[in-house]
Amino acid sequence: MFRLDFRGTLKRLLNLERTKMSSDTGATSAALALARTLRMGTSLIHVGSEPDATTGAVVPPISLSTTFAQASVGDLPGKLDPNSFGLGYDYSRSTNPTRGSLERCLAAAEGAAHGVGFSSGVAAISACMQLLKPGDKIIAMDEVYGGTQRLLSKVVTPLHGIEVTYMDFTDPSISSSDVQDASMIWLESPTNPCLKITDISRISSLNPNAITVVDNTFSTPYFQNPLQLGADVVVHSCTKSINGHSDVVLGMVLTNSSSLYSSLRFTQNAVGSVPSPFDCYLTLRGLKTLHVRMSYGAANALSIAHFLDSHEGVEAVMYPGLTSHPQHELAKAQMKGGFGTVVTVKVKGCTGTFLSSLKIFVVAEGLGAVESLVSCPAKMSHHGVPAEKKKQLGIDENLVRLSVGLESIDDLLKDLDDALNAGFKARQI
Ligand SMILES: Cc1ncc(COP(=O)(O)O)c(C=O)c1O
Known part of the structure; x- marks a missing residue:
């Protein structure tokens, strides 16, 4: 009896919330539009950290729940949308409110429409590789993080059949014909460790069919926004400056492309290398400064x-x-x-x-x-x-x-x- 009452109350509550959300359909896009008008110092502090809707807590609580109640099977308005302000969640591997807060905050800083969080920088890099299929080709900057090179040579090529070649993209003689067969161009600027700089706009424009990815870990969005320079995707090892306190391992992929975003979200859920809500909370706290x-x-x-x-x-x-x-x-x-x-x-x-x-x-x-x-x-x-x-x-x-x-x-x-x-x-x- 109690159980039935409980379920009824829950159903009414969720319906109420759903009505609130549908009358609020403009809220998500309005919030994103507002985020875009803010200077970085303001957006880092406020985007994703809006006061909690139920308690008014200025620091939104960490959402530890692995699973979320459904009014009826599959009734999840806003599913897959980490910007849905507390609605649309079903299972925390797919989406989680604390992870969504962090994804929104870093996306606003990079000028990206979408952010997808992963359990490490390498997991984020690996998710980008899964945008490709066997037979595709990656052309990577000759000097990239050692772990990226290891992933390419020991996993991406032998297990996924993707060819990888390296090029010194600082060479001004590189032209379109050199990268015509690339499905993905992989850049770091500055590089790790010799701090070589690649002209992101120039290289991104050489092959419009290739997905240009920039690992922006060294610059952070504070110093460089590759999406505004023509890149399709940005990757961060948030383990580094984004969190900034040597106490979290986490990664993020950011993009303005809705098709790349849905592939990345699919990989996030299907492969399942997601960061914990507590790590997302710590990273969001680090990001504020x-x-x-x-x-x-x-x-x-x-x-x-x-x-x-x-x-x-x-x-x-x-x-x-x-x-x-x-x-x-x-x-x-x-x-x-x-x-x-x-x-x-x-x-x-x-x-x-x-x-x-x-x-x-x-x-x-x-x-x-x-x-x-x-x-x-x-x-x-x-x-x-x-x-x-x-x-x-x-x-x-x-x-x-x-x-x-x-x-x-x-x-x-x-x-x-x-x-x-x-x-x-x-x-x-
Ligand atoms: C430029 C760069 N990208 C990616 C990574 C990998 O990140 P994580 O250690 O979070 O997996 C690192 C790690 O040092 C890095 O320096």
Whole structure:
């Protein structure tokens, strides 16, 4: 008896909500239109974090439920629409309110109509590969994240029959005929770890039939919006600057194309590599300070790049904000208001002594965090890249990637100075 009453009440409630939603049909598009008019600093804080409709909570609660009540079988207005403001959910692998909040927020920042969240950056990259079919061809920038190269060479080609070739897209002689047979063009700009810059508009326009994907992890939407430069899809490892606190692994794919969006949503549900609601909540919280973290971190990074440029313990500095960077002018035109928080250097002397002498920079995989991190890509993130390719790209053992955090710049400069001097002396003994 109680059960029947309960079901009746629930049904009435859901019908009420549905009526509210249908009288509100313009609400979703109005909210998205409003999000587009906001500056990034405002949209990062408010989009996806609207006060909770039932309690007024300014921080919307984390939606942990795996499953959602249905008024009658399949009666789910707004299904598959993470912008449906609390309606249309059936099962959290398919859609989840907290994940939807994060998807909306990052989509607004990238100027995208759609965002699709995944359990890691690599899972997001893998979902993009599933837009292709056997026999298709990917042309990728010659220097991309080591994990992307591993996925391409060990999974995408042998298991899915997709051909992959690499090209140096910084080469100005590359023309349409070079990419005519590509079904997908895969870019990173700046690249990991040597920070090469690709002209996204130019490369995206070379083959209108190819899906151009930009891994925008290093720039974040704060410094670069590839969709506005002509790319079809943007990928983020939100594990890095988007979350920014080294405590979540998560990825996102963003697009303005409704057909690509429905394929990506299908993959998200069918393959099932979805992030947990708690990780989405933490990432949404991190995203609220993206603009402040990126502008402060990039100012630290620029100071460090200048300092290292004139240090006797440094052989070379790579940073798109330095006039000595080969694509500095392109970076200035393509990026907005800064050049990111990663600085790559080739150190002189003993790299091991340099790394072990650092006291503030933590030797660790990863980047884009509030704390400064340092890594040796040849032995860490790009460990699996074949030795001859590493040599060709200049990913040598004395190449060190600094992920500049938000500590006081004087402490960071002193840390680097002391460690470089120690490393330099170690060689001279
Ligand atoms: C540029 C880039 N893309 C993607 C990834 C993979 O992201 P995740 O570690 O979240 O799977 C990384 C990781 O370092 C990266 O640097």
